[in-house]
Amino acid sequence: MKIVANYEIPFYQYLDEQSIPAADAPALMQDTNHLIRLYQQMVISRTLDNKAVALQRTGKLGTYPSTRGQEAVFVGMGDALTDADIFIPYYRDTATLMQHGVPAADILLFWGGDERGNLFADADKNYPYSVPIGSQLLYAAGVATANKIRKTNKAVLVTCGDGATSQGDFYEAMNVAGIWQLPLVFVVNNNQWAISIPRTAQSAAQTLAQKGIAAGIACEQVDGNDVIAVQARVAVALQKARDNQTATVLEMLCYRQADHTTADDAGRYETAGVREKEWQKEPVGRLQNYLEKQGVLMPETISVINAAAVTVVEEAVTEYLAATPDQPTAMFDHLYAKLPAAYAAQYAELKMINSFARNG
Amino acid sequence: MTEMTLVEAINQALMYEMQADASIVVMGEDIGKNGGVFRATVGLLERFGIERVRDTPLSENMIGGLAVGMAMAGLKPVAEFQFMGFMYPAMNQIINHAARMRNRTRGKLHCPLVIRAPYGCGIHAPEHHSESTESLFAHIPGLRVVIPSTPARAYGLLLAAMRDPDPVIFLEPARLYRWAKQAVPDDGVALPLDKCFILRQGTDVTLVSWGSLMRETLAVADTLAANGIAAEVIDVATLKPLDLPTILASVAKTGRCVIIHEAPFSGGIGADISAAIAEQGLLSLQAPVQRVTGYDTIVPYAKLEKYYLPDETRIMAAVERVMA
Numbered sequence: 005m006k007i008v009a010n011y012e013i014p015f016y017q018y019l020d021e022q023s024i025p026a027a028d029a030p031a032l033m034q035d036t037n038h039l040i041r042l043y044q045q046m047v048i049s050r051t052l053d054n055k056a057v058a059l060q061r062t063g064k065l066g067t068y069p070s071t072r073g074q075e076a077v078f079v080g081m082g083d084a085l086t087d088a089d090i091f092i093p094y095y096r097d098t099a100t101l102m103q104h105g106v107p108a109a110d111i112l113l114f115w116g117g118d119e120r121g122n123l124f125a126d127a128d129k130n131y132p133y134s135v136p137i138g139s140q141l142l143y144a145a146g147v148a149t150a151n152k153i154r155k156t157n158k159a160v161l162v163t164c165g166d167g168a169t170s171q172g173d174f175y176e177a178m179n180v181a182g183i184w185q186l187p188l189v190f191v192v193n194n195n196q197w198a199i200s201i202p203r204t205a206q207s208a209a210q211t212l213a214q215k216g217i218a219a220g221i222a223c224e225q226v227d228g229n230d231v232i233a234v235q236a237r238v239a240v241a242l243q244k245a246r247d248n249q250t251a252t253v254l255e256m257l258c259y260r261q262a263d264h265t266t267a268d269d270a271g272r273y274e275t276a277g278v279r280e281k282e283w284q285k286e287p288v289g290r291l292q293n294y295l296e297k298q299g300v301l302m303p304e305t306i307s308v309i310n311a312a313a314v315t316v317v318e319e320a321v322t323e324y325l326a327a328t329p330d331q332p333t334a335m336f337d338h339l340y341a342k343l344p345a346a347y348a349a350q351y352a353e354l355k356m357i358n359s360f361a362r363n364g
Numbered sequence: 365m366t367e368m369t370l371v372e373a374i375n376q377a378l379m380y381e382m383q384a385d386a387s388i389v390v391m392g393e394d395i396g397k398n399g400g401v402f403r404a405t406v407g408l409l410e411r412f413g414i415e416r417v418r419d420t421p422l423s424e425n426m427i428g429g430l431a432v433g434m435a436m437a438g439l440k441p442v443a444e445f446q447f448m449g450f451m452y453p454a455m456n457q458i459i460n461h462a463a464r465m466r467n468r469t470r471g472k473l474h475c476p477l478v479i480r481a482p483y484g485c486g487i488h489a490p491e492h493h494s495e496s497t498e499s500l501f502a503h504i505p506g507l508r509v510v511i512p513s514t515p516a517r518a519y520g521l522l523l524a525a526m527r528d529p530d531p532v533i534f535l536e537p538a539r540l541y542r543w544a545k546q547a548v549p550d551d552g553v554a555l556p557l558d559k560c561f562i563l564r565q566g567t568d569v570t571l572v573s574w575g576s577l578m579r580e581t582l583a584v585a586d587t588l589a590a591n592g593i594a595a596e597v598i599d600v601a602t603l604k605p606l607d608l609p610t611i612l613a614s615v616a617k618t619g620r621c622v623i624i625h626e627a628p629f630s631g632g633i634g635a636d637i638s639a640a641i642a643e644q645g646l647l648s649l650q651a652p653v654q655r656v657t658g659y660d661t662i663v664p665y666a667k668l669e670k671y672y673l674p675d676e677t678r679i680m681a682a683v684e685r686v687m688a
């Protein structure tokens with residue numbers, strides 16, 4: 005017998021649970037302005053999240069997936085993305101989308117049950133939400149292939165959850181990304197849960213990152229509660245994708261500090277006390293501690309940041325609540341480039357019934 | 365002008381459109397050097413290179429996803445599936461994304477892609493190589509389902525499919541791939557989608573079919589003509605959306621209709637056509653509509669498949685019932 009291959013999975017953490025910086029931390033660790041921007045974005049994310057849950061509870065929003073406790077993952081990615089990059093989300097990526105140019109009001113519109121919440125979709129920037137778990141990973145490989153063929157020099161960033169790594173799609177997408185050398189970065193938001201199924205019941209693999217080994221692509225684990233590590237590692241992976249046309253998979257370790265969605269009750273399956281214990285690693289406080297210890301974040305500044313976040317969110321909510329419903333016939337308007345004659349009668353019926361309803 | 369088979373006409377259409385439109389990328393399993401298991405893509409690799417003629421890893425779900433992503437990102441993928449029975453892993457991408465991306469994004473993104481696959485039995489192949497499950501796709505809003513039945517229609521309809529801005533499922537009758545040759549000018553002229561083709565005018569009975577059974581249907585029409593019965597023969601060609609007005613107009617004229625398809629009876633597209641005639645053409649009917657279809661069974665292996673596939677005898681018996 006002989007060993008024919010050896011593999012290692014690196015783990016990146018630059019700011020630990022006690023907010024102590026690592027010796028090998030990137031320059032970002034000293035870039036106060038940049039860190040404060042990251043902090044602001046995480047505060048906006050949490051403020052919007054609290055508001056969205058409150059809106060749902062009062063019947064003003066549909067089912068909503070909270071991002072609580074996962075702010076560093078989404079904000080770190082959003083910060084690392086440049087205008088030259090394409091982002092393909094799953095459904096929990098609120099903060100990333102906002103940082104990559106999507107209005108918060110659109111995001112609320114989507115979760116309020118209105119297709120126009122996807123109007124931000126743009127083939128060169130942001131793709132719409134994807135609900136069938138893991139399926140976006142495959143079309144992301146297609147988007148990366150097209151950009152490679154068209155020589156756009158763009159990188160594609162695609163996300164999924166830990167549960168999604170059990171889908172064949174995850175392996176199939178990494179596999180083709182390896183063979184075709186696609187400019188594609190996979191980020192797994194390992195928040196330890198797929199609704200009620202814990203990470204340990206999803207795979208016997210020691211890490212989810214190591215699944216990339218089977219596809220021959222670079223893979224690593226990152227502390228998903230450390231926004232500095234997330235930002236830095238995603239930025240490196242995107243740069244590699246753009247410059248070398250290679251794919252990377254990054255597994256972000258964090259914890260879902262909420263029910264799966266507003267339609268879920270984690271009390272049915274989550275062991276009491278775990279969430280509180282995990283909260284010790286929570287990303288917003290971790291960065292805040294560091295900045296406070298550095299003497300660059302004063303209580304007054306925090307108040308200003310919090311107030312600004314509330315303003316951003318309130319403006320988005322006002323805009324969202326003011327939106328009038330789309331025309332019922334909109335369900336036909338974008339079914340095909342041009343509605344086939346075969347469906348003209350159905351369209352006419354819907355239009356007529358609707359005009360009676362409005363007039364009567 | 366050279367005569368060619370249906371599969372050669374497919375090849376000619378791919379060649380023509382790849383030359384005319386640089387955004388077309390052909391991909392699938394064994395489609396490069398090997399030219400596809402039925403040789404539909406022969407010569408494309410040599411002419412257009414590996415960027416545009418891509419052998420994929422062996423994963424249909426992945427091929428579906430790649431096609432969706434490439435289509436959204438500015439290319440026109442034409443993906444070959446080796447057999448219709450192997451398309452099912454890609455259903456998630458076809459139904460959940462290709463068919464609905466335009467609607468989901470209110471027109472911001474769309475999926476101009478073509479998925480090609482041979483379909484149907486009668487080629488003595490192993491299990492799963494004989495499926496005729498076009499109804500599965502025809503049920504899905506946002507898709508087009510197109511089935512040619514001659515070399516000329518294969519050429520013209522495939523060109524139309526590749527030029528269409530929406531996803532098209534293009535099913536090729538494997539049994540007719542090399543059946544008959546026809547002159548097919550390489551003029552780049554597309555045939556209309558969403559339209560039936562009236563292959564033969566007649567006043568006594570309307571025969572409606574598509575794909576591989578057009579062959580038996582036309583043979584029956586010949587026999588009927590020899591016996592003084594003028595059958596109108598319609599090749600539906602686009603199964604979704606259905607061109608019902610052409611069929612209804614014919615039935616209004618003939619008063620009799622037999623629908624012939626290879627797919628199983630229950631839930632087949634013949635049911636939609638029959639229902640439309642009942643709903644909109646009942647008063648013109650001289651006899652109840654008849655359907656001649658595959659049975660509601662699994663397509664048998666090679667030894668029994670001839671008992672499954674409707675033949676001229678079964679079609680003729682149905683015509684006799686409506687003429688009685």
Ligand SMILES: Cc1ncc(C[n+]2csc(CCOP(=O)(O)OP(=O)(O)O)c2C)c(N)n1
Pocket residue numbers: 096135136137164165166167168169193195197198199264
């Ligand atoms: C193919 C598919 N199966 C099931 C579901 C229902 N579902 C929605 S979210 C979810 C769990 C996903 O978990 P994970 O991938 O870890 O992402 P997370 O929601 O935790 O961020 C399931 C099973 C779905 N949307 N798609």
Ligand SMILES: [Mg+2]
Pocket residue numbers: 165166167193194195196197198199
């Ligand atoms: Mg999860």
